[in-house]
Amino acid sequence: MSLIKQLWIAIALVMSIAFGGSMVVSVLSARHYLEQQLQVKNIDNATALALSLTQLPKDEVTVELQVAAQFDAGHYRFIRITSPTGKTLVERVSTSKLLGAPDWFVKLIPIHTTPGQALVQDGWIQYGTLTLASQDIYAYQSLWDGTIELLLWFVLGAAAAGGVGTLALRIITRPLGEVVDQAQAIAERRFLTITEPRTPELKSVARAMNEMVGRLKTMFTEEATRLEALRQKVNRDAVTGLSSREYFLSHLREALQGDQFGSSGTLVMLRLPDLNELNTQLGRQQADALLKDIGTVLYESGNGRIGQRAGRVKGAEFAIVCPTFATATEAAMDIHARLLQDVLPKWQDKVPELFHLSAVRYQREQNMGELLAQADQALAQAASHGQNNWHAVEDSQAKAALPAEQWRTLLTEAVSGGRLALSFFPVVSGDGAVALHREGMLRLQTDAQGTLLTAGEFMPMAAQLNLTAPIDLGVVKLAIEHLRTSSGDIAVNLSAETIADHAFRHELTQLLKAYPEVCQRLLFEVPEYGVFRQFDAFRELARNLKLLGCRVGIEYFGQRFADSGKLADLGLDYIKVHPTYIRGIANNEGNQEFLKGLCNMAHALGITVLALGVENRGDLPLLATLGFDGATGPGLG
Amino acid sequence: MPKLFDTRLTTAVRGLWFGACALMLGLSLAWVASLAEPNLDKTQALALQRYGERAAQTIAAWRQLIEESRALPDSEKVNKVNTFFNRRILFKSDMEVYHEEDYWATPLEFMGNGAGDCEDFAISKYMTLQMLGIGNEHLRLVYVRYKVGSTTPIAHMVLGYYPQPTEEPLILDNLISSVRPASMRTDLSPVFSFNGDGLWVGGAATSSADPTARLSRWRDVLVRMRQEGL
Numbered sequence: 001m002s003l004i005k006q007l008w009i010a011i012a013l014v015m016s017i018a019f020g021g022s023m024v025v026s027v028l029s030a031r032h033y034l035e036q037q038l039q040v041k042n043i044d045n046a047t048a049l050a051l052s053l054t055q056l057p058k059d060e061v062t063v064e065l066q067v068a069a070q071f072d073a074g075h076y077r078f079i080r081i082t083s084p085t086g087k088t089l090v091e092r093v094s095t096s097k098l099l100g101a102p103d104w105f106v107k108l109i110p111i112h113t114t115p116g117q118a119l120v121q122d123g124w125i126q127y128g129t130l131t132l133a134s135q136d137i138y139a140y141q142s143l144w145d146g147t148i149e150l151l152l153w154f155v156l157g158a159a160a161a162g163g164v165g166t167l168a169l170r171i172i173t174r175p176l177g178e179v180v181d182q183a184q185a186i187a188e189r190r191f192l193t194i195t196e197p198r199t200p201e202l203k204s205v206a207r208a209m210n211e212m213v214g215r216l217k218t219m220f221t222e223e224a225t226r227l228e229a230l231r232q233k234v235n236r237d238a239v240t241g242l243s244s245r246e247y248f249l250s251h252l253r254e255a256l257q258g259d260q261f262g263s264s265g266t267l268v269m270l271r272l273p274d275l276n277e278l279n280t281q282l283g284r285q286q287a288d289a290l291l292k293d294i295g296t297v298l299y300e301s302g303n304g305r306i307g308q309r310a311g312r313v314k315g316a317e318f319a320i321v322c323p324t325f326a327t328a329t330e331a332a333m334d335i336h337a338r339l340l341q342d343v344l345p346k347w348q349d350k351v352p353e354l355f356h357l358s359a360v361r362y363q364r365e366q367n368m369g370e371l372l373a374q375a376d377q378a379l380a381q382a383a384s385h386g387q388n389n390w391h392a393v394e395d396s397q398a399k400a401a402l403p404a405e406q407w408r409t410l411l412t413e414a415v416s417g418g419r420l421a422l423s424f425f426p427v428v429s430g431d432g433a434v435a436l437h438r439e440g441m442l443r444l445q446t447d448a449q450g451t452l453l454t455a456g457e458f459m460p461m462a463a464q465l466n467l468t469a470p471i472d473l474g475v476v477k478l479a480i481e482h483l484r485t486s487s488g489d490i491a492v493n494l495s496a497e498t499i500a501d502h503a504f505r506h507e508l509t510q511l512l513k514a515y516p517e518v519c520q521r522l523l524f525e526v527p528e529y530g531v532f533r534q535f536d537a538f539r540e541l542a543r544n545l546k547l548l549g550c551r552v553g554i555e556y557f558g559q560r561f562a563d564s565g566k567l568a569d570l571g572l573d574y575i576k577v578h579p580t581y582i583r584g585i586a587n588n589e590g591n592q593e594f595l596k597g598l599c600n601m602a603h604a605l606g607i608t609v610l611a612l613g614v615e616n617r618g619d620l621p622l623l624a625t626l627g628f629d630g631a632t633g634p635g636l637g
Numbered sequence: 638m639p640k641l642f643d644t645r646l647t648t649a650v651r652g653l654w655f656g657a658c659a660l661m662l663g664l665s666l667a668w669v670a671s672l673a674e675p676n677l678d679k680t681q682a683l684a685l686q687r688y689g690e691r692a693a694q695t696i697a698a699w700r701q702l703i704e705e706s707r708a709l710p711d712s713e714k715v716n717k718v719n720t721f722f723n724r725r726i727l728f729k730s731d732m733e734v735y736h737e738e739d740y741w742a743t744p745l746e747f748m749g750n751g752a753g754d755c756e757d758f759a760i761s762k763y764m765t766l767q768m769l770g771i772g773n774e775h776l777r778l779v780y781v782r783y784k785v786g787s788t789t790p791i792a793h794m795v796l797g798y799y800p801q802p803t804e805e806p807l808i809l810d811n812l813i814s815s816v817r818p819a820s821m822r823t824d825l826s827p828v829f830s831f832n833g834d835g836l837w838v839g840g841a842a843t844s845s846a847d848p849t850a851r852l853s854r855w856r857d858v859l860v861r862m863r864q865e866g867l
Contacts, residue, residue, distance in 0.1 A: 043853070051829050084774065084802030119777065121830050124819035126777070126802055129834065 004173050011165040019154045027147050031109055034139045038113040041134045045074070046116030050130045053081075058122045064090055075135040081120065081128045089128050100141030109147075111139050175202045182209055188546065189606040190571040191216055220568050220601060227597045231558075234590030237312040239288050240295025246588065248311025249368070250580045252321050256366055257634070258579060258613060259441060260527075260556060261307045261323035261456045263364040264395070266331040268320040269375040270294070270339075270357050275315035282350060290347055294318065294355075297342050301335050306460075306529060319375070324460065328392040332359035336390045344388060356382040361395035407461045410446065415470045419445045421452070422478050427491070427610055427632040430624035432617060436610075437489035437523055439632060440479055442471070459495060468495040469504040476511060476522075483518040491523035493555065496530020500537040505544065512548045519549040525576065527556045535566065542570055555612065558598070572607050579613020579633065586622055599627025675768060677703075679866035680745055688749035695725060695748045699765070706769055712807075715798050718765045719809045719816050726761075727752040728811060741858040745865045756794040758811035760858060763796050763832070764867060775799050777806065777830040785824050797830065831855065 049070050056062050063081065071079045071092040078093040115133040119126065175197025185192045191213045196206045235247035243251065255261050272278065272294070278287040291312075298310035298318060307323040325331035336357050347354055358378030362371050374393065382391035414420055422440035429436055442455040462468050472494050479492045498504050512519055524545055531538045531554050542552040553574035554567075558581055577598065581591050602609045611623050614633030623631055677700050685693035702721050706714045729752035731740040744761040747753045753761075759778050766776060777797040784790035797806035797819065807816050808825065819825075 047831070054827075054829050084799075117834050119830050119832065119834070121777075121779070121827055124797070124806055124827055125804075126799060126830075 003176070004169060007169055007172075008165070011169070012162070015158055015161050015165075019158055023147075023150050023154055026150055027109060027143070030143055030146055031111055034136075034143060035111055035113055038111065038134050038136060038139060039116075042113060042116030042132060043118075044116070045070075045076075045134070046118040046130055046132050049079070049132065050118030050120045053120045053127075053130065054122075058127055067092060075138070077133040077135050078115075079130070079132040081130050083128045084126045094135060096135070096137060099137060101144035105144055105147070106140055109143065111136055111143070172199070175199055175206070179206050179209070182206070182213075185569075185571070186213070188571045191568040216604075217568050220605065223597065223601045227594055227601065230590070230594045230597065234588070234594055237295070239291050240298075240312050240318075241292070242295045242298060242318065243309055243311035245311060245313050246584070247580065248309065248313060248319060248321075250583045251309050251311070252319070252371075253368055253583060254579050254613065255307065255321050255323055256362060256364060256368060256371070259454050259456055262460060263454070263457045265307075265321065265323035265362055266325045266328045266359050267362055267371055267375050268322060268331050268335055268357065268359045269379050270298070270318040270320070270335070270355055271379050272316035272318075272355050273351065273353065278316065278351070286350075290343075290351070291316075293343050293346065294339075297338050298335070301338055323456075328359035328361050328394050332357060332390045332392040340388070353387040355388055357390035358382045359390070359392040361393065363395065404461070404465065407458070408465050408467070411444075411458065411462050411465065411467045411471065414444050414446075415467070415474050420471065420474045420478060421445065422475065422482065422490075422492075423452075424482075424490075425632055426636065427630050428620075428636055429630050430620070430628055432620045432631070432636070435488065436630045437491050439491045439493075439525075440475070440482070442475055442493065455493070463495065463497045466497075468497045469501050469507075471495075472498045472504065473507060473511065476508060479522060480511075480515050480518055483521050484515070489521040489523060491525055491553070494524055494526050494530075494541075496527055496533055499526055499530060499541050500534040505537075505541055509544050509548070512545075512550065516549070523551040523553060523573070525553040525555040525574075528554050528558070528560055528578070529556070532560050532566075539570055542572070546571055546573075553608075553610075567607070568605060572605070574608035574610055574629075575602060576610045576612045576632070577628075582611045582613050582619070582623070582631075582633070583615060585619060585626075592622075592626060595628075596626045603627065676866035683865055684745060684749050687745075692749040692751070695751065696745070698725070699744075699748060703765065703768060711771055711775070711798075711800065714766060714769045714771065715807060715809065716816055718762050718769070720814070722758055722762055722765075723811055723814050725751070726758065726811075728754065728758075730754055739854075741854050743858055743862045743865055744867060745862075755811055759794045759796040759809070762809050764862065766796075766798070767833075768867075771798075773832050773834050774802050777832050779830040780828040781825040782828060783812070783825055793825070795825065797827075833859065 049066070053063060053066055056066060067079050067081065067090045070076075076092070076094060078091065080091045081089045083089055113133065113136065115131045118130050120128050120130050176199075178194045178197065179202055182192055182194050186209070193210045193213050194206055196203050196210065235244055236242065237244050242248075252267070255265060272290075275287070278290065281287075282290065295310075295312070295318075298320060301320065302308035302310060305322065305324045308320065310318060310320040313319045320331075320335065322331045325334070339355065339357070344354060356379050358375055358381065360371065360374045360378050378391050378393050382389055385391060421443045423443050424438040424440055426435045427437050427439055428434065442459075443452040444458050445451070446453055459468065459471075462471055475492050475494075479490045483490055512522075524541075526538060526541075545552050551573035552570075553572060553576060555576040556578045557575040558578040577595065581595060585591055585595070599609045608629045609627060611628045611631040612633060614620070614623070614631045615635040617635055619635070620631060677696075681693055681696045681700065684696045699721065702717060706717050709717070726747065731737050731754055734740075734750050734752050734754075735742070741760060742750070742753050742757040744764050747757045747761045756778075763776055763778055767773070775798060777799065779795050779797045781793050781795055782790045783793040793810075793812070795811075796809040798809060798816070799806045806819050808819050808822050809816055810822070810825075819827075
């Protein structure tokens with residue numbers, strides 16, 4: 001039984017005893033009082049009547065009249081005179097019926113009085129014994145009325161006390177509820193702090209838990225800061241703050257092979273004069289300042305463009321992978337314009353021929369070496385255009401991009417016409433033996449030939465057209481279908497755009513409530529950039545989904561690491577670490593250390609860590625050593 | 638009366654939280670009532686303690702009288718009891734003995750002080766005869782008007798013994814030594830009579846704890862008697 005119920009019962013019990021007891025006492029004492037008064041009246045009246053009868057002549061008429069007069073004018077149940085031999089000489093008995101008090105009450109609380117007795121003399125001779133009893137109807141009535149009134153007070157008092165008690169309980173248990181909620185949240189690995197209640201007992205509990213949560217959070221934050229520093233050191237170029245060569249190439253490979261982005265994109269290359277030349281010309285410090293300026297501009301060019309990333313690939317050579325620009329020309333012009341505006345005016349005097357810029361298109365599955373060679377070639381052409389100029393190479397074979405309206409038709413029809421499909425990829429345990437779950441990747445069939453588009457190819461367009469919500473709902477429906485017909489767990493992706501949609505969250509909850517039996521086997525994951533862009537929405541979504549029994553995770557985790565302190569109060573079940581860190585992990589000791597720390601921290605929060613983009617089964621033992629609980633990727637299909 | 642009841646009711650409501658305690662008190666009060674059997678040892682001890690050796694001797698003699706008279710016929714009992722008190726006890730007014738205008742003494746007080754007025758004689762005789770097994774219906778305490786010749790009549794009390802309830806009584810009077818039939822007592826005219834009938838009906842209901850019992854002079858003396866072991 002809950003504490004609150006027990007308190008309530010205790011209050012009710014105490015009140016019943018207090019009210020009920022006082023009522024019984026009141027009624028009984030009132031009865032006792034009435035009995036006494038009636039008794040005294042009986043005795044006194046009998047004596048008075050007997051005294052006056054003794055003085056009077058004892059003829060029948062006088063005695064009869066005397067008794068009748070007393071009886072008729074007074075309040076008597078009966079008056080009787082019996083002779084010493086026991087014969088009744090005179091008798092008057094009231095025929096009044098009991099009124100005012102119900103029979104059961106009279107039976108329950110009877111008023112016991114004894115009739116008054118007195119002796120009547122006729123000179124020295126005994127004339128008889130006079131017995132009389134007073135009328136007790138009014139006594140019963142008075143007792144009954146009093147009892148009713150008392151009962152009324154009892155009910156009123158009980159109601160008032162009950163109301164006050166309920167209020168008091170509510171006030172008492174409000175902080176208790178908060179403490180309980182906090183404890184539950186901690187059990188679900190959401191580390192929340194609460195305001196300390198004023199009740200001293202609860203206060204110390206809440207304080208202890210708050211301190212514990214605070215310490216944990218500090219610990220996580222410190223660990224996150226340390227790991228972030230490590231990550232920066234390993235994966236960033238110290239001078240420009242851009243990605244290091246290795247990290248950039250890993251990202252480029254992901255763009256070329258992964259599922260996250262579209263099937264085509266642009267690679268931009270930027271070449272400065274030879275670094276040694278710059279150092280000679282400007283001095284080491286100035287040269288570094290120039291590189292830093294370039295780095296800042298390139299970094300800022302990626303703001304708001306998902307997947308765009310700049311890296312320093314050689315001493316004075318930079319590359320930018322741009323998955324979101326429609327053509328190479330657009331990409332080249334955008335970055336060129338930024339350079340002209342923010343870098344050139346400052347440095348043109350000292351270095352008139354500052355840079356060349358080229359842009360080439362790439363297609364999914366293209367060879368990275370070839371792509372880099374193409375870009376190199378385009379750079380040469382840019383140089384031929386004159387100083388600080390650019391050159392873009394469009395892909396002659398590229399399919400003409402569909403206009404937005406056609407996309408809308410295509411996507412709407414796909415949702416309604418059931419042309420969405422899930423393609424499943426296994427996620428295996430750390431040793432590669434057991435399938436933890438299958439990840440359902442969204443595919444869209446565009447034409448009768450069965451050409452399938454990956455999510456990365458059409459979801460950006462869907463996001464622009466505000467169509468992600470129906471598509472994501474379609475995905476969940478597909479997953480539910482699969483779960484109902486097959487065994488094992490399934491993970492599905494939700495778009496960053498969708499999770500902020502209140503209507504979608506509501507619809508999703510309703511949908512899942514209709515299939516409570518599959519919720520345990522359904523996993524939801526949201527890309528990291530989506531989580532941090534819509535953090536509050538994600539937190540609420542995660543809360544709702546977890547209440548339904550689903551698991552929630554973050555995919556492509558690791559690039560916004562500085563914010564990961566926030567993860568402590570989400571109650572996440574798993575994270576999937578970005579493939580950029582996983583590719584080539586065997587030869588990257590820096591990233592090994594980073595990932596090891598990441599796994600430790602996640603495990604402390606009770607979060608399962610999975611590796612994305614594993615290309616080689618041989619990497620599994622190493623990943624398991626680093627602390628990964630599972631992995632997925634092309635090498636494991 | 639309803640007004641008083643209301644007051645009690647209000648008090649009860651006010652004292653709501655003490656209800657439980659009051660309940661306990663009420664329950665324990667019920668135990669106080671008890672029906673005592675005559676305990677003459679207690680009476681004698683009290684006499685010694687309160688009035689001294691002489692009083693204790695009087696009580697002892699009285700107890701002996703009771704023992705000796707138990708087997709006698711009723712008329713003999715009446716004579717013996719009348720003689721015992723008339724000889725042993727002095728007539729003195731209440732003012733002298735108790736410094737009160739009118740005081741009804743119990744047999745213990747009466748014998749302890751060795752003195753009393755007319756109603757004290759009548760009461761002690763009445764109680765003694767009752768203890769000897771003579772029923773209430775044979776005994777009456779009678780208020781009488783006492784007048785000899787042309788003197789001013791005075792208020793007096795005697796005990797009447799009715800061998801048969803319907804017949805003329807024998808009068809036990811402290812003013813004359815012997816028991817005589819009422820018809821021979823022309824100096825007395827009866828005014829009113831009473832006995833213990835109807836006072837103790839229900840026993841426990843009219844206990845010494847009942848304050849109303851002490852308000853009547855007659856019931857008061859009966860209550861005190863009980864406390865003294867009679």
